[in-house]
Amino acid sequence: MNRPLTVAALAALAMAVAGQASAEPGVDHAHVPGGQRFLTAPTGAPTLFDAGVTAADGRRAGRLLLSSADGSRQSADGGTTWSSLAGTAGTPFRLANTAGDVVAVDTDGAACGGTCFRFARKQLTPGGWAAAGTATVTFAQPVTSARFGRGVVLLGDGKTLLAAVSGGSYAAVVASTDDGVTWTETARPATGAGWSAASLSATADGGLIAALGRNEDLRGEVPANVALYTVRAPAQTGTGWGAPVRVAADSGTAPSVTLLGNGALVLSSGRPDNVLRFSFDGRGAAWTSPTTVYRNHPTTGGDADGWYTPEGATARPLRHLGSSGTVGIAPLAGNRVLVTGDNCAPGWGCPTDAAVGGYQVDSVPALWKSAVEVDTDQWGKADLATMFQRGELAVVNTPLSCYGDASGCRQSLAAYAFDGDPRADSSLVTANRSVTLRLPRAVPVTGLGLHVWLQGAADVRIETSVDGTTWATPPRAARDGFLRPFSAPVTARYVRISDPNPVTDPSAAFLHEIELYTAAVGFEHDYPGQPPRGNGWVTASTLATVVNQATVPSAERISSRFLRIKDDTTTQIGRATWTHAAATSVTAEFRFLGHGTTNRGLLFSLKGRNGTAASTPYGFWLTGAGRLHWANYSQNPPWGTALNPAAVDIGTWHTVKLVATMTQVQVYLDGALVATRPKSQAATTIGAIEIGSTGTATTGDDWLIDDVAYTS
Known part of the structure; x- marks a missing residue:
């Protein structure tokens, strides 16, 4: 899959360092192997969540949570092996409290008044999900149904949670400041009939994006297609949403969108098939064409109009049978995601009717997975995580503070800035909101990628030094998503990153993730088993x-x-x-x-x-x-x-x-x-x-x- 350059400033800079004019190298930026079956059971419609934690030494203790139609599972090795997890939960999220708790709310709620819905609330324990009371959502106007979507966002203040909720005639954003116990509607990014699912994510330029499914062309209660939409907001406030934009006329079932540490957005959805789309600059204004990661549907046994009508049951398009098109995604690293889906939709996906056949795989209920590489044009990425773990990279002269819930805030760790996790619950925070990095040696730095929460309109300040004493502010090219490129390479051993705005909230998060780019060609953004792509050369x-x-x-x-x-x-x-x-x-x-x-x-x-x-x-x-x-x-x-x-x-x-x-x-x-x-x-x-x-x-x-x- 080739694509035009989307990070033109750094692309031109990398070429200039190499002594050649800017040009499209025509390299592949996403490596999407087909899905391979890993569980065979009466299971389907999976979701994934990254509940991993980073230790002070920078080592990541992975914990992936998998929920599907027949229960919950967890993996501590990146999805290679799975064990059962007691209980079930719908939409999980992490809190910025002392324990870094993971809690969740059930997907579907029950009405408690015209503008009120209640959902079961759960908390993750070592053994599984335990009941943790009730979550209540209050809407701005009466609703008849409410369903939590995927992807709850913890804002950089470390206290405010934002989630997407849909109900057929609307898609709303709701906020909580008490760990997901009470929620209040902040906006309705979409209204009108048919909204069936929603997912929320931060964007690389400091905004928000919601991915929405919409049932269109209904035949009875079954849509002939589920269209895929996105809607964006310029800031992480829960308000200020633009109009929904139709991405595709189909493949809108159960969308999930997530922001990676390298600044790219990944959008998964399905029906027909199980597909991925990428926004490599992390804004979500434009997406690549869909890439199919898994396909399993019957090709024989349908009616003359292309639908399948089982006796006494609901008719569905034959092309929509087989896999449900529900795709779960969770980051494995700053540029990798684990993708899961099912072989058969629960219940109706793979009929036992002998006339139905011609599956690309078969009619056995199962789950599949695929590890997907997603790389951007930020060439010359330094492996800060390894440098930090080896003791070669240091955060100097910056006492770390806690952030989040003021009564039990989470202690910041330097390692949070290099762990590949751009979420606000993993943030490097100092009282003066300034961080100084000391690299192993002076290198020609071409720019920084920063996921950062700033307390004002001024963008982050970046200073460099060779000796840690004399500092300069390098001229910068135009910001591109989370990328702050320099106009020319700057030799530096020390890099200082500061919030120039007045401090209005000392307990807010600050620096979630740093990527540093140099004139050297490393191979962090190349695909294992493949020839080197050149990184611009x-x-x-x-x-x-x-x-x-x-x-x-x-x-x-x-x-x-x-x-x-x-x-x-x-x-x-x-x-x-x-x-x-x-x-x-x-x-x-x-x-x-x-x-x-x-x-x-x-x-x-x-x-x-x-x-x-x-x-x-x-x-x-x-x-x-x-x-x-x-x-x-x-x-x-x-x-x-x-x-x-x-x-x-x-x-x-x-x-x-x-x-x-x-x-x-x-x-x-x-x-x-x-x-x-x-x-x-x-x-x-x-x-x-x-x-x-x-x-x-x-x-x-x-x-x-x-x-x-x-x-x-």
């Missing part, structure tokens, strides 16, 4: 794929993903090449680690041209024994004595840096200058960096590469 690769750190456990965890160049064939060379506009002076840098014991060496070079002819201005060979050699292509063999008298252990991470002009190159190994050498071949320009295995005939090379930086 033109990339070519052979036998080079991105891997999760967990798949190479012997490698020290310096980030969550690496590039792996593994040469196990005598017919190809494993390599990756990053190509740039022609330049006469460049600085190139990358990290490397030899994986395994059969490495012959790693070849890397700066590629270019001599006039119009291809050339290699500078070439190098790192042997499997840890010796670094410069290439002199005027002699055969080209390798002279080693540049480093003491060999490095290739089984640990090291950094190579090349500072090149058209007359010489300075070679740094782990920050120390080891040699200055002339050109390996005659050349007039440099236009690429290439990293690869030792040759076509040799096999066994297995290298991990990270943080490829290139400036001109």
Whole structure:
């Protein structure tokens, strides 16, 4: 799935850093594997909720909650295994109180007056859902039915909850300031017949979005289609909603919308099929075309008009049978979501009538799941979470405070800003509403992505420093969603983020999530098992794929993903090449680690041209024994004595840096200058960096590469 650039400012900046004009790289931004069955039971219509918590050291204790037609389950390993959970609950949410409690209200309520509806309220315990009294919703005008939708939003004040409620003739937003015990209507974003479901989420630009289903073209009580709508509000107040916008004439069943840590919105819905849509800038003003993650419906046994009419039961469109189209989503990380759905709608989904058949899968009740990658154009993402867990990233000179319920507020943790969770119940808060980050070393910073609650109209203030003493305010390009890009890269080791507005609520949340982008190419936004996408640079690769750190456990965890160049064939060379506009002076840098014991060496070079002819201005060979050699292509063999008298252990991470002009190159190994050498071949320009295995005939090379930086 290709799409136009949506974060143009940073896209242009990344290209400028690489020395080339802004252009559409045409890369895939969402990886949506098909759903795979994981539960076979009389179950259906699933919902998901992320109840995970982050510890002070940055480690995430995952707890996914799954509710379906036959009960509740939980998973502590990202959805790989599930265990039963006592009780059921409709719409869960977390509170910003001392315990970080997760509570829920049942989906359907009972009338307690013309403008009053009551819902059972539950609280999550280690063993399951326990009764926690009643939640009461008071509407601005009488209603005849009320159903809580998905996606309750805790506002940045840490106290106010917003939820979507629908009732056939309306879709309303209701607010609670007492942990979901009493709710009051704040607005009706949609009125008129047919509103059947609603879901609420924050947006990346500080607003709100509701996803709505609407029954249209009714035949009796069954719609021939459920249309999909969204409606947006510019601020997180619960008021100021615009008009509903029709996204699609169908696939509006049980919509769910969620904001990811990387600033993207994911919208799930169904019927027909189970589909996902993405808003990569996180505003929800525009969505990609639907991507089908799971399809199961019968193709035979319908009536002449395309409906199926079982004896004595309700007729439904044949195309709507099979899966209910109910899709549950919950974030797994800042750029990943777990998606679930059912194979058969509960009860009516897969008829036992022998005439009904032709399913894409089968007619067995079951649940499926899929882990989906959702990536944006914010290239060069630094893995702040790993840096923090390794003790390389620090929050300095900023005592942390508590936030939320003033009588039992939640203690802030620095780790909350790097855990991939942009919700207000996971927020870094200081009394002066200012946070200073100290990075492991000075790097060229291109911008920040911030989920932040500000106490006024002025946008967040960003300052940078090399030494932590002298500060500057970098010029910024236009804000894009949660992204605050710089007009040009700024070398910084310290970054200070502040709310410039007067403090009106000391117990409010502040900094929910930070993403920091640099001129280096990491692989956090690449897909495991796939070639590197380039992060804005033109990339070519052979036998080079991105891997999760967990798949190479012997490698020290310096980030969550690496590039792996593994040469196990005598017919190809494993390599990756990053190509740039022609330049006469460049600085190139990358990290490397030899994986395994059969490495012959790693070849890397700066590629270019001599006039119009291809050339290699500078070439190098790192042997499997840890010796670094410069290439002199005027002699055969080209390798002279080693540049480093003491060999490095290739089984640990090291950094190579090349500072090149058209007359010489300075070679740094782990920050120390080891040699200055002339050109390996005659050349007039440099236009690429290439990293690869030792040759076509040799096999066994297995290298991990990270943080490829290139400036001109």
